[in-house]
Amino acid sequence: MAPQSAVSVRNVSKKYNDVEALRDLSLEFPRGQLTSLLGPSGCGKTTLLKIIAGLIPANSGEVEVNGIRVEGPGPDRAFVFQDFALLPWANVMRNVGFGLELRGIAKSEREAIAEKYISNVGLAGFERSFPHELSGGMRQRVGLARALAVDAQVLLLDEPFSAVDEQNRRKFQEDMLTLVQEERKTFIFVTHSIEEAVYVSDQIAVLLPRPSRVSEVIRPTSFRNKDAANIRRDPEYLDIVDRIWASLRNYVE
Amino acid sequence: MPRRSLILKLLSALIVFGAWEIAGRIPVSFAFPTFLESMQSLIVMTVDGTIFQAYAETLKPLVIGITISAFFGIGIGLWTGLSARFDWLFSPVFIVMQAAPLAALIPLLVMAYGIGLTSKVFVVCIMAMPVIVLNTSSAVRNTPASIKEMATSFLASDRDLILKIIIPAASPVIFSGLRLGISAGFIGAILAELKITPTGVGDIISYSRSIADYPSMYAAIFSIIALAVVFLNLLERLETFLFAGNNRGYASD
Numbered sequence: 001m002a003p004q005s006a007v008s009v010r011n012v013s014k015k016y017n018d019v020e021a022l023r024d025l026s027l028e029f030p031r032g033q034l035t036s037l038l039g040p041s042g043c044g045k046t047t048l049l050k051i052i053a054g055l056i057p058a059n060s061g062e063v064e065v066n067g068i069r070v071e072g073p074g075p076d077r078a079f080v081f082q083d084f085a086l087l088p089w090a091n092v093m094r095n096v097g098f099g100l101e102l103r104g105i106a107k108s109e110r111e112a113i114a115e116k117y118i119s120n121v122g123l124a125g126f127e128r129s130f131p132h133e134l135s136g137g138m139r140q141r142v143g144l145a146r147a148l149a150v151d152a153q154v155l156l157l158d159e160p161f162s163a164v165d166e167q168n169r170r171k172f173q174e175d176m177l178t179l180v181q182e183e184r185k186t187f188i189f190v191t192h193s194i195e196e197a198v199y200v201s202d203q204i205a206v207l208l209p210r211p212s213r214v215s216e217v218i219r220p221t222s223f224r225n226k227d228a229a230n231i232r233r234d235p236e237y238l239d240i241v242d243r244i245w246a247s248l249r250n251y252v253e
Numbered sequence: 254m255p256r257r258s259l260i261l262k263l264l265s266a267l268i269v270f271g272a273w274e275i276a277g278r279i280p281v282s283f284a285f286p287t288f289l290e291s292m293q294s295l296i297v298m299t300v301d302g303t304i305f306q307a308y309a310e311t312l313k314p315l316v317i318g319i320t321i322s323a324f325f326g327i328g329i330g331l332w333t334g335l336s337a338r339f340d341w342l343f344s345p346v347f348i349v350m351q352a353a354p355l356a357a358l359i360p361l362l363v364m365a366y367g368i369g370l371t372s373k374v375f376v377v378c379i380m381a382m383p384v385i386v387l388n389t390s391s392a393v394r395n396t397p398a399s400i401k402e403m404a405t406s407f408l409a410s411d412r413d414l415i416l417k418i419i420i421p422a423a424s425p426v427i428f429s430g431l432r433l434g435i436s437a438g439f440i441g442a443i444l445a446e447l448k449i450t451p452t453g454v455g456d457i458i459s460y461s462r463s464i465a466d467y468p469s470m471y472a473a474i475f476s477i478i479a480l481a482v483v484f485l486n487l488l489e490r491l492e493t494f495l496f497a498g499n500n501r502g503y504a505s506d
Binding site for chain 2: 053054055073074075077078079081083085086087089098099101102103146150
């Protein structure tokens with residue numbers, strides 16, 4: 001029995017001019033869990049995520065977050081961008097507190113909150129650094145801290161690790177597991193890496209392209225509560241990775 | 254580092270002034286005084302106060318013209334950058350202004366506004382404003398889409414978007430437009446004094462040329478260049494003061 005949904009997507013369609021990006025797509029995102037949207041490039045996973053974020057409107061269908069219909073961006077959702085989208089003229093402290101700044105929270109208060117999340121993502125000591133002084137992995141930690149700082153119930157992550165090197169990526173994935181358990185938030189995670197999706201997710205929605213639809217939803221059962229170091233050796237992990245690849249391979253040019 | 258750059262600056266000044274001195278001593282032309290002669294007459298003019306009286310005249314159209322150009326230039330630039338309709342309406346005016354041969358327009362200005370301060374302010378504005386407007390509007394149009402999207406997703410109002418994203422992101426290019434505009438304004442101010450009515454520094458230049466007092470003529474030219482350099486340096490200070498992260502590269506590159 002799946003837990004209650006935090007985000008529901010019902011019959012959403014989206015067209016860019018004549019190109020059909022999403023057709024009649026429905027999907028439920030269980031509360032407090034991490035759901036991956038996985039699929040080949042061009043399958044509309046980022047489009048779906050931005051529709052949930054309220055950044056682009058759907059042509060038809062509806063998205064509900066905690067039972068409330070999405071009309072635009074809201075305080076219940078926070079976004080982590082693929083290209084980090086940090087303010088180059090602002091230091092780490094201001095970048096992390098930027099969401100709170102836009103909400104009109106006083107400087108001392110938002111700096112206290114920002115400081116907490118900066119140390120949570122492992123960047124303590126870099127509060128006064130500027131983005132260009134940080135590595136790619138560290139920049140994305142800033143992006144993550146900014147999203148956590150506004151304390152939204154739903155976190156939307158758009159291929160957050162794709163611009164980060166492999167070793168940092170692995171560390172990030174391990175941190176994600178801890179984060180999902182500690183923060184008790186709903187994570188929606190777009191990725192094109194099968195291993196990454198299976199490693200971090202409670203639920204994996206495999207999307208197929210042109211036009212995009214959900215081909216299957218997979219819920220790993222046996223390894224989710226195991227030690228992070230052993231997941232990649234778990235037989236179910238390997239099976240799921242194989243199974244997803246088998247269904248996706250026809251769609252990869 | 255600052256020590257080394259100071260040494261380099263002094264060294265390059267020494268080379269330029271040394272070359273000037275040598276060229277004056279050859280002499281390249283009867284009308285070309287040596288560096289030391291020119292500095293001598295600069296000191297004479299400073300001591301007897303001529304140069305200060307001259308600048309009191311020259312700075313009037315210059316300061317008024319540059320203030321108007323900076324204020325309205327940035328304002329109109331922001332406006333045309335943000336709205337395609339105003340871009341369509343105003344940009345051609347400034348493109349024409351930038352391309353127009355100013356000296357040919359001066360008789361028209363004199364006919365319309367007389368030989369007083371107004372015409373001179375106009376000349377400064379025609380020189381300074383187009384580049385400020387065009388730089389500002391292209392900078393605004395080229396604000397990275399991803400940081401605008403980020404601000405929207407964190408609930409930025411339109412006002413926040415302009416003040417906290419678009420202007421800071423455009424500031425390096427706006428400032429480079431200001432630098433170019435102000436140096437063009439200096440040219441305009443002197444041109445106005447040479448072409449409309451001889452006052453201030455323009456008067457020193459044309460009067461001392463007519464009586465073959467070339468050292469004074471070059472002293473006046475030297476002083477206006479020195480003033481322009483000081484002014485541009487102050488502008489650079491202002492930029493680093495306002496936008497500390499600006500000249501330190503970008504997170505996205």
